[in-house]
Amino acid sequence: MDIDESLLTCEESMDKAVDYLKGELRGVRTGRASTALVEFIKVDYYGTQTELRQLALINVPEPTQILIKPFDASSTKEIGKAIQESGLGLNPVVEAKQIRLNLPPLSGERRNQLTASVKQMGEQAKVAIRNARRDANKHIDQAAKDKAQHISEDAAEAAKEDVQKLLKKYEAQVDDLIAAKSKEIQEV
Secondary structure: OOHHHHHHHHHHHHHHHHHHHHHHHHOOOOOOOOHHHOOOOEEEEOOEEEEHHHOEEEEEEEOOEEEEEEOOHHHHHHHHHHHHHOOOOOOEEEOOOOEEEEOOOOOHHHHHHHHHHHHHHHHHHHHHHHHHHHHHHHHHHHHHHOHHHOOOHHHHHHHHHHHHHHHHHHHHHHHHHHHHHHHHHHOO
């Protein structure tokens, strides 16, 4: 693996870590209703674990309410059960052919718990980013030792500096995401 490939692989890994974090943050509850909160809940649909977004139309009619309209009305009870067991602390109101979720306001203690959880997710993303840096630096060192590739020490050092710049860039993105989500959680 040459230096350019190492840099490209490193950037891809860091980008994936940030994308994963974005997906995780979408599922964190804030004071406002969001379809992302329930989209990925697994429902036992005829013996198969299926994501809710594949079984129903999910929308937000009001800022504190989520409305779920199953494509198959017979799955309404299973969807309600899955939401209760999801650990989100939501009580679904199962109506004839739809489910209504009213989101109660978050308490101050719960807001602090969610903020701490979000910061923990950010740290996990940073660890993944740092692991990508470590792997890239290891590949660069191996490439520099390999005489067949004819890589100078200066080129290897420049590549390591590029990796460090990537690390700073992606860590800044993680910090921005965490700060924005924490602010959103703390809004009353």
